Amino acid sequence: MAREVDDIVLSSTLWSELRSHLLTTNDRPGSRGGNEQMAFILAAPNVSASRIRLVGHELLRAQPTDLDHQSPSAISPNGQFVATALTRCRREGWSLIEVHSHPFDSAPHTTFSSIDWSNDRMKMPRLASMLPEPFYHATMVVGQNSLDAHYYQRTISTIRPVQQVTIVGSFSEDSPVLHYFPASSSAAASVFPQDARHDRQLPLLGAATQEALSKARVAVVGLGGLGSFVALELAYLGIGHLILIDPDRIELSNLNRLIGAGPDDVGRYKVDVFRDLIERVAPGVEVTAVAAPLLDSSALHHAKAADLLLGCVDTHGARLSLNHLSIRYLIPLIDAGTGARLGTDSLEAKLGGQVQVVAPGAGCLECRGFIHPQRAAYDLAPPELQEYERDHGYGTEEARPSVIFLNGVVASMQVAETVRTFTAASARKAVNPKLVMYDAQAQRTFPAAVRYSPECATCGTDGVTGLADLAPLQAAFQAAPTARPAFARASLS
Secondary structure, three states: OOEEEEEEEEEEEHHHHHHHHHHHOOOOOOOOOOOOOOOEEEEEEEEEEOOOOEEEEEEEEEOOOEEEEEEEEEEOOOHHHHHHHHHHHHHHEEEEEEEEEEEOOOOOOOOOOOOHHHHHHHHHHHHHHHOOOOEEEEEEEOOOEEEEEEEEEEOOEEEEEOEEEEEEEEOOOOOOOOOEEEOOOOOOOOOOOOOOOHHHOOOEEEEEHHHHHHHHHHEOOOOOOHHHHHHHHHHHHHOOOOOOOOOEOOOHHHOOOOOOHHHHHOOOEHHHHHHHHHHHHHOEEEEEEEOOOOOHHHHHHHHOOOOOOEEEEOOHHHHHHHHEEEEHHOEEEEEEEEEOOOOOOOOOOEEEEEEEEEOOOOOOOOOOOOOOOHHHHHOOHHHHHHHHHHOOOOOOOOOOOOOOHHHHHHHHHHHHHHHHHHHHHHHOOOOOOOOOEEOOOOOOOOOOOOOOOOOOOOOOOOOOOOOHHHHHHHHHHOOOOOOOOOOOOOOOO
C-alpha cells in the first residue's frame, strides 16, 4: 500500500508571508476581499516508515507580471513563472506546492472549486510524468478562516487529500510553536474515546488536550536521569506514540536516578527496559524502541516522523544533532538540561537546570549559546579521533554529578511544556516563555529572554530551515560537524 502525504509543514515565518500575500485586499468596489492571489512553495519531502510530510522551504510569490489572468474568482499564472519554478524543482530536487486564495470565502470549510479540480486533474498527471520521484505535487486553497489541500499520488494515479497543514514556529515571544489547520476535505467529527484512567486529569487538561496527546508522536532522545522520568510521565498522561532513542545499556551507576530500573536490568539496553515498563503501566501507548545514537539511520528514520522532539541528552554533540533535526525538518524541540557546580573557596555551589523550546522564529540552541562547538566536534568525532584527543588531554573530564530530585523537577517542567504545546496546538492559547531556568537552591523558576538571530547559520535567514530529506543530517555532519559559529556558551555547570 502506498504511503500517504500526511501533512504540509510550514514555518510560522513562511505562513505569515504566504497569508499576507494571498489575502491582501484592494479598494475596488465589489471586490469581496480583493482578487485571488497565488504562490508556489518549494518543499522538501520528509519520508519515514509511517508517513510522508511536505516541508516548506521557500515562498515564490506571483506578482502581477507573473499572471495571465487575475480576478476575484479566478487566477492563472503565465508560462514563464511556472517554468521557472519547475526548473528549480528539476535541478535542485524540490517538490512543489501550489497555493491560491479564495478571498471571498469566509466559511469554516473553504474547499476547491470545480475549476480548481478540473485544472488539477489535467496538470497533476502531466507533471508527474515530467518530474520523476521523489517529486511530490500538492495544491492548496486558502480562505479567510479555513483551507484545503490535496496532492497527486502517482502510484495509483489519484488525487488524494492532505490531512492538515501544520505551522511550526513562533509568531511572538510568548506565542505557541505548534498550530494545526485541518484540511476541509479531510476534516471529520472527532470521536475521542474516554479512558477512565485519565478521569482525574481531564478537568485540568480538558478533552481537547487529552485528545491531542492521544494522537501525538513524541520522540524522547536520551533515557538517562531526565529521559526516564519524561518517558514514564508521558506514558501515564496518555501520549499516543512514544519513540525512545538511546544507544546505551544500563550500568550500575545509573540506578540512582533511572526510575523503574533495578539491578536485574544492568546490561540491558535502556530503551528495552523502558519499553517493557511502559507496556506494563500504560498498555495503550504505542512504543518504538531504538537502541542507537540519533545520527544512526534507524534512529533518524523514526525521530523525523515525530510531531515533537524532547531532548534529554547530556552532550553538546547530541544537542547539536537534535537542534539541526528540529530546524531542518520543522519539528519543535523541547530541550532540557541539569547542571551542578560544586562549591569551592572562591565559588559558591550551583544546582539547577533549564527547559527551552526551539522552533523557527524563536531561535535555536546554537544562537542562544547552549552548544560549545569544540565539545560538539569531539562528541561527534569518530572513535579513533576521540582516542587521539583523549591521549592529548581532551575529553577526560570526570562524570558530572547527578541526583534524582533535580532530574525529577526539570523533567516535570519539560513534560509540562509538552502538554502546553499540544494544548496550544488544539486551542491556540498563549504559552510560557521559550526558556525557563530553574534554581534548585532558591527553589524558584524564572523566564529568560531569548532572541532569534537572522545571522544564525542554522536557523537564520540563510540557514537550513525546511531542507528535510534534501540535506540529510548524517551527510551534513560527516562533511563538517564543526562548521558553525562559535557562540559563547551559556549554562549552569
